[in-house]
Amino acid sequence: MHTQVAAKRVADSEVEQFQTIMPNHLNGAGRVFGGQLAAWIDVVGGIVATRHANHNVTTAAIDNLQFKEAVYENSIVVLHGKMTYVGKTSMEVRVDSFVEDLSGERKLVNTAYLVEVALDDDGKPVQVPGLICETFQERAEWEAGERRRELRKQRRREAF
Template identity: 60%
Template sequence: MQKREKRVSESRTEQIQIVMPAHINGYGRLFGGQLMQWIDVVAAVCARRHANRTITTVSVDNLHFKAAAHIEDLVVLIGQVTYVGNTSMEVRVDTFVEQIDGVKNLVNQAYFVMVALDENERPTTVPGLILETEEERAEWEAGQRRSNLRRQRRREQF
């Protein structure tokens, strides 16, 4: 039985972190692995809110580090479901460094694929996605293309 469709806004998630000394790499910047962990959590929360199920991370693609974050920076992570298949969801997480004056600069963008699991930890269907804005429709179309590329890569064992 297909679950009701949900709006993108119903699962949108925002997390804020302050970069602390424990998060810094040898170059005085935010350690990429730490940022990846924060992004994975945001993607998981989005997918869980959309599916109302336990979820698991299947893949990560398009993880682009555009700029560094430094100690005491305020890091804002914003995630939203961009595309859904039968059991999977694509989640985009944008990461910003927020300045004291509130201006946000994009430092990272990532796409995660999450799969909903049933009580036996088997993939299960997810709700459809209601697209309300042109941006949401554009993300959906791009998500379809990324999904097709992922399928092709699996077939080619790439």
């Protein structure tokens, strides 16, 4: 018997996380180590997907790690994650990373899209709730998510 899962709003699983950059987060050039930022992005993406699916998840892909701003010691990094698109068992999460200065102004460091897959207790993919897009921006993200999903399929076919 097929069980229908109630849809959720984007806001139901949205997450914001803050990090202070400490000396152990830096690379040899005195900037935040990209791998550290990638790990925080992965954590935020996983939390958003877990909250949406009400299941454990695994990261299947992370798109686009281009660093637009340098991040230095004592900076505040803000990671904002939200659901953008859902399939049957997979979900796309957008995580925006910002560096915040002492005045509270934020500059975009990176935007990443993660593909997360919901898992049942046996580690098998399980159906996820639909996504209710309430705003123009949320609907635009959904449509862009459909295009990104097709691009990912094309890349897999081409062994990209």
